[in-house]
Amino acid sequence: MRIIVSAIWAFLLSFLVTYVLSNMAGESFEIGSVLILAVIFLVAIIALGEGGLRQKSE
Numbered sequence: 001m002r003i004i005v006s007a008i009w010a011f012l013l014s015f016l017v018t019y020v021l022s023n024m025a026g027e028s029f030e031i032g033s034v035l036i037l038a039v040i041f042l043v044a045i046i047a048l049g050e051g052g053l054r055q056k057s058e
Contacts, residue, residue, distance in 0.1 A: 002049070003042075003046065006042060006045045006046065006049070007038070007042050010038045010039075010041035010042040010045060011034070011035075011038040013038075013041060014034050014035075014037035014038040014040075014041055015034050015038075017037065018030075018033050018034045018037060
């Protein structure tokens with residue numbers, strides 16, 4: 001469930017970032033760049049959540 005919610009948030013945030021940056025640059029909006037950025041966000045979230053930021057139980 002964590003990964004599904006993370007994937008949804010990664011897609012929404014990458015959609016927002018790509019839309020704003022493409023409008024600021026005056027270029028056309030492309031869904032392919034949204035998907036690429038969403039995958040990058042999702043991999044970073046999973047890597048940090050599973051290993052990087054996990055608290056060690058003593």
